[in-house]
Amino acid sequence: MLEIRNLHASVAGKPILKGLNLSVQPGEIHAIMGPNGSGKSTLAGVLAGRDLYEVTQGEIIYKGRNLLELSAEERACEGVFLAFQYPVEIPGVSNTYFLKAALNAVRKYQGQAELDAVDFLALMKEKMQLVEMNPALLNRPVNAGFSGGEKKRNEILQMAVLNPLLSILDETDSGLDIDALRIVANGVNKLHTPDNAAIVVTHYQRLLNYIVPDFVHVLVDGRIVTSGDKELAFHLEEQGYDWVKDHADTAGQPA
């Protein structure tokens, strides 16, 4: 589904990603872990098509196509979804209106009929149960005055409604208490199918207690320095990232 080969990317001329490789197949959940500043959010931003990031080398093949040639909205319509670390507020635009506009933009792109208000609300009702969201939030402006937990739930609600093929969750666990974390993770798990895939970007291991990854990759200084299964995450939690860094200095030479 997704092949990232030798990806180099920079922000304002400063190299952040330095030769990243990653392969994601349908049905897989990949966790990307790493210390602050290692390039986790840059990877998420590059995949989603944020023009803040400049890809200087390498390629990203998504569903057999060159992802880098697609605009951010085209990627979204092709099923790439980013759950933001800091979802933005859009004053005056109701959550429902926003989601309906998004869903219909995607449906239109995919050659499907746009949903009318009645069908859309039915869909919303169904999906909202997934994240145990307060229905009152639907009529509030997008993310405006939402608590941290509400914002993250809202992201997962959007994910549920848009039904993406490839979801990227950027530090979705940050700022969440344990109950909110459980609810959000639960939503993600329920949305997971053999046909879609997720990349879970996180600093801490605790999210992975709830969303169990098939693979864990450790990102240090713009490169994946080691990969493994979920046990690797526990290891990291105990040993800290310095352990991998040391590991990387010796093992990372050929890359």
Add this chain to the structure above:
Amino acid sequence: MSTEAQEIQDLTGGEYKYGFVTDIESDTVPKGLNEDVVRLISSKKEEPEWLLEWRLKAFRMWKQMEEPRWPNVKYEAIDYQDISYYSAPRMKDKPKSLDEVDPELLATYEKLGIPLREQEMLAGVAVDAVFDSVSVATTFKDKLKDMGIIFCSFSEAVREHPDLVRRYLGSVVPAADNFFAALNSAVFSDGSFVYIPKGVRCPMELSTYFRINSSETGQFERTLIVADEGAYVSYLEGCTAPIRDENQLHAAVVELVALDNAQIKYSTVQNWYPGDKDGKGGIYNFVTKRGKCAGVNSKISWTQVETGSAITWKYPSCILSGDNSVGEFYSVAVTNNMQQADTGTKMIHIGKNTRSTIVSKGISAGRSQNTYRGLVKISKQADGARNFSQCDSMLIGDTCGAHTFPYIENHNSSAQLEHEATTSKIGEDQIFYCNQRGIATEDAVNMIVNGFCKEVFRELPMEFAVEAQKLLGISLEGSVG
């Protein structure tokens, strides 16, 4: 990528949609302004002596006055002798019904999306269409007449209801109120007159479409709306104009009078030609709009959506004379490219327990300058007065400007005044968030801007609100890309 570039090109290169000229022979007075021209206008309109005197008095005062220089706008000096002050579509006999109206004129309105026939049947809106300076068609008049409501052209009102006109003309905006109001008072051509009798609630939205057509012809509309005791009326004003290279001056005057327990709601969607991307052409819109809450418990509400004109100079205001009277001002002003707007309101509290609300939303894009200028004045005797002001500015891009000048003059210690102001920029973050959900940039900007203006759009009558949203989209096309 190349289709996207083409798209942006198409959007930014988009020509003003309503730019066309109707070929109708015009009856135009030669350029220039002097007492003879004032007399000529008055005589062409077969006006009574008192009105001619009123005009002449205004003209003499205007000659002594200076054009205001305080607005935050820049433009080449206007040569007032290089303007023709009267233009009327030539008609041998005045039309008795729509069937007699010049078909080309009707076609013009159809292009603008206001087919009179359809409107008569479907929309429930009585339209007093002002084409250049003379009213050519008035609908629904009979129905309104049965209720005692007068809705007609200003000229007709002068003929048919001289006492009413004489009583209220200039009672809110005196002839010498300001430079442009004085000019209007001297040379006004036509406009609308509305009178709602005691206790009558006008059953439909009354509306006027203004249109400037003859080249280099100034427009000097005059509107007078009187709501008698306990009456209610909602009035809509919408404008579009054809493309012109020469700057066109428009100096209208609108006067509203609300007596005891009366209510007037005045809504404007203004979309005059703003000039091209380099600021060439476009309408100069120098308007004096003022309402007087003369009676107790009366209410006047202004709602405006301003997207057009090269220069806007406009402060729809309320004089709150009656005790417990209420004034409201809801405004969206959009400027793009080289447009300049200096707009706002004045709330003058005189009566006791008077209340006013100001909600202003300014949106600037391109290289435009958008200024909010407002005055809240609480007089000594205005015990218990309250005002709430909210002025929000939104910037699109980094070559435009937003300015806020809120003036407060308070002479009564019991007054409660609240003022909130914000300035925001449409963030890359917001646009990317929308993009990432599949929403294209243009649609995202529309959505964000419309969200920003929601509090004002809510005040507009339904069909106008829809129109206003579309207009905002058209006005900001190509501003992000």
